[in-house]
Amino acid sequence: MIKNWFKNIGPGPLVAAAFIGPGTVTLCTIAGVHFGFALLWAMVLSIIATVTLQEMSARLCIITQKGLSEVIRTEIKNPIFRKIIIILVLSAIVIGNAAYEAGNISGSVLGLETVMKNHSLEIGSLRLNVFSLVIGLVGFLLLYVGNYKLLEKVLIALVTVMSIAFLITAILTKPDLSEIIKGIFIPKTPKGSLLTIVGLIGTTVVPYNLFLHASLVKEKWGRQSDLKYARKDTVIAVVLGGLVSMCIIISAAAIQHQEVNSAADLALGLEPLFGSYAKYFLAIGLFAAGITSTITAALAAAYVATGCLGWKTELKSAKFRAVWMFILFLGVLLSSLGIKPIEIIKFAQAANGMLLPVIAGFLLWIMNKKSVLGDFKNTKIQNGVGLIILAVTIFLGLKSIFKVFELI
Template sequence: MGLVFQLLSARLGTVTGQHLAQLIRQSYTKKMSVALWAFAQLAIIGADIMEIIGTAIALHILLRLPLWVGVLITTVDTFTFMMIQRYGMRKMEAFFMMLILVMTTCFWVEMVVSKPDVPQIFSGLIAPVVPKNAVVQAVGMLGAVVMPHNMFLHSALVGSRDLGPEPTVRKRREANFYFGVESGLALFLSFLVNLAIVVVFAQVFYKPDAPENVELPGLADADAVLKRTLGSAAQYLWGAGLLAAGQSSTMTGTFAGQYVTEGFFGNIFRKDWHRVAVTRGISLVPSMLVAIFAVDHFDNMGELLNVLQSVCLPPVLIPILKLCASTAVMSTEFTTSTLMHIICCLLTCVVIGFNVFLFITHITSAWSFALISIFGFFYLAFIAYLAWLPLDYVPKSNSDDDGWMAIPENSDDEEISLRQEP
């Protein structure tokens, strides 16, 4: 599901030369655009909370820093990434790949040390079975894997590839193919990381004959259990992998927040640091407040944040479907086929069905029933209205500066572009 919609997002950026947030702003009314921006921003805030706390826990494991100190240190990450960005997208990609390599290595070493039953792993991949007491967690994992803000980011990052002033259909098809290969490899690495984490935690924490109400270790005390079970080095491998995961997530959240805000509201910032301060402040301030005051309840909060990601997903997927099927937005060569459109609609319906299931499972009292019923009614009504509402696409004029954040491919590109200005 993540691969399909990331490919559609990349196709939007390649064919139109604009990213998803810009296209939504040009295709919907201001009120609807603000509503869709709110869903995207909520998803970014939810992701920021998880990555901030994850980084803080990693710093606590590696350096024994208090959690609140680790939370404050994560604010420096944004400015670090912006400094790397000034040297070009290729440097950013190299740094990002280094983080992924560290993360993958740490978690896979732990998986090998835990000595899992390899035939059972392949058996579970071919025919997975979800325990009855883990259905909610399994459904909630959708929001942890397919994140809404990644759709906005993916449609924007393809703009860093220079296809020429007027690329031909063949050139665009070639670009879409390589973007597809790139997305497939990235998601495969993500799969390997998630596989290693699930296997390690299953080996160390899960007991098939344990009572359903047994309290499992959380993210903060997982290192102690890993140390006791797999050796003293395991906790540092876990901390290093968690730190790399938090940093890579912070990087995607940083850039996604900028593209989302400028795409929906246009070029409203005079200087780069204004953009960074405002776009990250919108996400980081509430994220840090929640992280500081609710860090002791992170495991319960993490489950709710994954649900939040899943709830915010349909308001992103539906515009992608409508934009990719519109001949006014896309050329006829790149609009989605009828079969692909039906498949994507079915996948979107699956996400909505999962959200309804999550709503129902969180009803535990009369008060929660009333609250979730009211919220669920307005949420489903909004989704239905968004699916029914036709696009009103207005192409961007040449004089309309919409704040496209063009990232140079390398440090020399920016200098060349400055020399060419009159």
């Protein structure tokens, strides 16, 4: 039975790997430090929303055998509207992922630097971070091999390591279970917590994951009868990914009286609880979170660009490789030079803020088309949950846009 379960593991863990990046780790840390267990309910809401949207994306791909960007290109008949959507998607995903890639690589570097001395390579007047180059090379080799099964196994292993590291960290803090249960089931919005709540949901319900999941499902399954495996894979992976995020919040809540602004500081705060081993747990978790997000961000950008532009979406095709190489190169460059691409990230946040409700709305629309999905179209319950999520994504989108332009 266990052997069959492992055989039917699909791209779900890769989706979990994609949304648990260094940004998520840091945000969850800050949420726990400043608000204790009070915002755990926001992660539960995020998990429900992510499972719902990712299931729709996977179902669409299995039934149509097309990626989400390919469906957008073929099903939106109005040429002007189609071009607008494609430009928005390409801008948000490709340019945005190039900016976020720097953060992912920097997060992995942060994990390594927690336990190892920093090394730099000087080329003329340039000083490059050696760890950034090494992480970029690892990502390059894994992606260049173009073997989906190998990539899947490596990422699942990293996600498992990351999950265990953060789970152990949470357990060793000896949290109050009754307070955790209250935080999960009793929604609270402490003073100053609104933007953190928006951030927790926004960092879990990720637009590019919908594209990545749909494309990877096609690599794994090709028959309608496989839908049950895809659903189980999605639910288990996203729930476990959400639990990892909750473990980080729980860990951080144990040191809420200390000034902690990043995940690296979390290791220092936890030392009184379990000594010098704290930094190793955190270093492993942060490194795994960074490198998995590095790979999946580049991969997602390649699937989106090739699907939108009508190119071959094969791991070994030249154009597919060119896209992820571009994303990875920019990430390594920005990370190793220590450049903070603030303006690009602001643009990415604004574009993603607009993209999430657009994609959620498109998914709901397409998932109700009998001509596309036949008997596999949405049920009334699925539509009801989907509409609630759409309303939340519109709220999140407006919040993120207002935040970027400093209107709130």
